[in-house]
Amino acid sequence: xxxxIDLKKSFxxxxxxxxxxxxxxxxxxxxxxxxxxxxxLLGPNGAGKSTTLRMLATLIKPDEGTASIDGFDVAxxxxxxxxxxxxxxxxxxxxxxxxxxxxxxYYAKLCGLSRQDAKQRxxxxxxxxxxxxxxxxRSAGFSQGQRTKVALAxxxxxxxxxxxxxxxxxxxxxxxTRGLRDIIRELAKQGHCVxxxxxxxxxxxxxxxxxxxxxxxxxxxxxxxxxxxQRTNEDDLEDAFVRAIGETP
Amino acid sequence: MIKEIIxxxxxxxxxxxxxxxxxxxxxxxxxxxxxxxxxQLSIDFDKVQSxxxxxxxxxxxxxxxxxxxxxxxxxxxxxxxxxxxxGDVPLVLKVMPGFNDAIRAAKPAxxxxxxxxxxxxxxxxxxxxxxxxxxxxxxxxxxxxxxxxINPDIFNSLEITTEDTSLDGAGGQLLASLLPxxxxxxxxxxxxxxAIDTTAGERERQxxxxxxxxxxxxxxxxxGKFGATMCxxxxxxxxxxxxxxxxxxxxxxxxxxxxxxxxxxxxxKAFLVASPLVAFISAVLITVSAFTRSSKEAQTYLGVxxxxxxxxxxxxxxxxxxxxxxxxxxPMLSQYQLLERIVLADETPALFVILxxxxxxFCAALLxxxxxxxxxxxxxxx
Numbered sequence: 001x002x003x004x005i006d007l008k009k010s011f012x013x014x015x016x017x018x019x020x021x022x023x024x025x026x027x028x029x030x031x032x033x034x035x036x037x038x039x040x041l042l043g044p045n046g047a048g049k050s051t052t053l054r055m056l057a058t059l060i061k062p063d064e065g066t067a068s069i070d071g072f073d074v075a076x077x078x079x080x081x082x083x084x085x086x087x088x089x090x091x092x093x094x095x096x097x098x099x100x101x102x103x104x105x106y107y108a109k110l111c112g113l114s115r116q117d118a119k120q121r122x123x124x125x126x127x128x129x130x131x132x133x134x135x136x137x138r139s140a141g142f143s144q145g146q147r148t149k150v151a152l153a154x155x156x157x158x159x160x161x162x163x164x165x166x167x168x169x170x171x172x173x174x175x176x177t178r179g180l181r182d183i184i185r186e187l188a189k190q191g192h193c194v195x196x197x198x199x200x201x202x203x204x205x206x207x208x209x210x211x212x213x214x215x216x217x218x219x220x221x222x223x224x225x226x227x228x229x230q231r232t233n234e235d236d237l238e239d240a241f242v243r244a245i246g247e248t249p
Numbered sequence: 250m251i252k253e254i255i256x257x258x259x260x261x262x263x264x265x266x267x268x269x270x271x272x273x274x275x276x277x278x279x280x281x282x283x284x285x286x287x288x289q290l291s292i293d294f295d296k297v298q299s300x301x302x303x304x305x306x307x308x309x310x311x312x313x314x315x316x317x318x319x320x321x322x323x324x325x326x327x328x329x330x331x332x333x334x335x336g337d338v339p340l341v342l343k344v345m346p347g348f349n350d351a352i353r354a355a356k357p358a359x360x361x362x363x364x365x366x367x368x369x370x371x372x373x374x375x376x377x378x379x380x381x382x383x384x385x386x387x388x389x390x391x392x393x394x395x396x397x398x399i400n401p402d403i404f405n406s407l408e409i410t411t412e413d414t415s416l417d418g419a420g421g422q423l424l425a426s427l428l429p430x431x432x433x434x435x436x437x438x439x440x441x442x443x444a445i446d447t448t449a450g451e452r453e454r455q456x457x458x459x460x461x462x463x464x465x466x467x468x469x470x471x472x473g474k475f476g477a478t479m480c481x482x483x484x485x486x487x488x489x490x491x492x493x494x495x496x497x498x499x500x501x502x503x504x505x506x507x508x509x510x511x512x513x514x515x516x517x518k519a520f521l522v523a524s525p526l527v528a529f530i531s532a533v534l535i536t537v538s539a540f541t542r543s544s545k546e547a548q549t550y551l552g553v554x555x556x557x558x559x560x561x562x563x564x565x566x567x568x569x570x571x572x573x574x575x576x577x578x579x580p581m582l583s584q585y586q587l588l589e590r591i592v593l594a595d596e597t598p599a600l601f602v603i604l605x606x607x608x609x610x611f612c613a614a615l616l617x618x619x620x621x622x623x624x625x626x627x628x629x630x631x
Contacts, residue, residue: 057462060627082464093456110463154459 001193002033002056002162006065009051025051027217029065033195033210035161038188040208041197042241048217049197050090053166056195057087069162070193086160090167092151096140100131100150103139104157111158125153129183145176152183162193169203181207205237215245298374301325301332304344308352308360311344314385320378333363339371340364340378355393428516429588432489432523433581434559436530439485440478441551444534447474449547457629467624471535475617478531486527490520511592519591522584522602525609529580532616539623557581577601578608 007029010022026048033039043049055062056069058078066073072080094103101122108118126135129149134142139150148168155163165184169177184207188194198204204211205225212222221228221244225237234240242248299321305312312322326332329341345359352358360382364375391401451457460470497511537554541547560581577583583605590597623629 054458059458059461079464079466082462085462087459087462089455089458089462091455091458093454093459095456096454107459107463110460110465112464151459158464 001035001070002031002039002067002164002195004032004052004056004065004067005030007052007055007062007067008064009048009055009060009062024217026055026062029214029217029219031212031219031222033162033193033212035193036188036191037209038184038194038196038207039210039212040204041195041212041214042199042201042204043197043214044199044245047199047214049199049214050166051217052214053087053089053164053195053197057085057164058082059087083158084161086155086158086163088148088151088155088163088165088168090170092147094139094142094147094150094154097138099136099138100142100146100153101126101135103150104153107154108157113158121157121159122153125156128156129153130179144171145173145179148172148176148180152180156187160192162195163187164195164197166197167199168196169198169200177203201238201241213241213244220244220246297321298377299323300374300378301329301338301341302344303329303341304346304348307346307348308344308358310352311360311385314388315381318381318384320381329363333365333371336365336368336371339368339374342378352389425589425592426585428493428511428519428592429523429585430559431493432486432520432588433526433530433584434555435489436482436486436526437534437555440482440531440534443481444474444478444531445538445544445547445551447477448535448538449541449544452629453543461624461629468621471539471617471621471624475531475535475620478534479527482531482534483524483527486520486523490516515591515594519588522587522591522597522605525606525613526580526584528613529609529616532613532620536616536620536623539620539629574600574604577604578611580609580612583608 007026008024009026010024012022029048029052031039031041041049041052051060054060056067056074058074058081061075066075068074069081070084072084074081094100095106098106104122104125105118108121109115113121126132129152131146131149131153134146139147142150152165152168155165168180168184172180184194184196188209196204196208208225210222210224211228213220213228221231223231228240228244229235229237232240232243234243297319300315301323302312303325305322305324316322325341325343326338329338329343332338333341341363343361343363345361348358348360362375362378362382365371390404394401394404451460461467494511494513494516533554534551537550538547541550576586577600583601587597587601587605589595
């Protein structure tokens, strides 16, 4: 369960002096993502999706506003939030000199799992994500799909209730995308709260129960797919999206 | 932390610098060249040396004198000047025509020594020969004076005695500072790539973001990286101490002077005194690479920083800073001074050691706190 209220975040321009106005990355973001559902954070490039997710993941502090993950405040209860949350950032960021198994195992150990427990958990994840074919190869030569699976397994290693995936289908081929979609649906069915960011309409409409459209650092509309279509008077999500962000389709 | 070690053991560059370059190659290069230059500088008067002489038969007494001083007389080559210039023979002694007549007439007897200053062997051997010739000259002088009823001592108005009070020879000081220099450089080199890889490199591979999202305190993360770096730095230090020990077994003691100590106990003691530097160097490496955005940037900064551990070595070569209470808490400098003392078998007051350990560890802790602070900023991800 994710709840964000009026999140704001601005950054100083890289290399700019102190006098220059900072860039407003997120100006007004409020939305909810419920357990047992897949929630899509849909927005064009540069809309503030990654910044929002990073604030929720306690990686950066919001300038204003609050957010909570399963009831824990992201500003004050940092460790509890991280315990609840599995975060898969935009880039897989796995260690190329370690094998897939070692990558996952390393995170399991970092999360404080005992040796025995970590071993079991890694094996369970290798099963769940069907990774045995490449589990013991060094990840330097992995395909994008394999890398995403390793990163996803790592995000799941400490059994988080809430899962946030930043553009997970980027660079995946059709079959890999479908496979990933099944995994995400399965996780939601198990009762997890899954927040999923993307700029691809089909992706979101195929997968999400609930959609928050983000544009220029603010949430333009947040509802179910049907609700969004109704409220924008458009049949097509793409048109609805364009109208929601304030343009005419 | 263990992951960092496995990860970096698989990185050839890190391993090369940690295990090979600092501990093995550097001592060999430096130590080897110093041994050679010391050997060239020192003259062994007991060693038999051959000398090419032109017209040896004109100066039988001189030849006899040289022979009794371990010089074998050989016939000179056809063109002695060219032979010396080309390095075929190191030097040639030319007994000039009229040598014998001049000796008999009590006049200066002409003799020429052909040498090649550009050639170290020639220069070294010429010094030996010149010393012998001067000895011969003194003998002749004394005989000539006595012959005329004058006490030869009348020309010795001063009796100069030089006594070298330093326990180590001239090369000793340099050799003594070699140990701290090698230890410190190889420690820095050993941790260098690992520190960059686990901080700036982590950011470059974009693996820092998921890592920071884990239910882990930032301190534990920084301490883990610090621990891994310490392992490599410590390992480099131990290996260097070992290889210096092995290397100095080959040092002829008469060359390095009796005051120098490179036995196992000394090296162990030196390593223990230097060991707080493991923490200090690791902390420096971690903190600096936390400032930087990419491995390349980190390498640049740390490359400049490499000059710092070398600085005391070069500065102490030119200016002698006395070890005092107030230099002891300074990391690097104090270890240089203490290690030199240990190797030279000077006394090392316990207070100095304690101050050095405390000062160094304190600085390491400060740097670590700074690194943790850096990791807690938003900017670490940017």
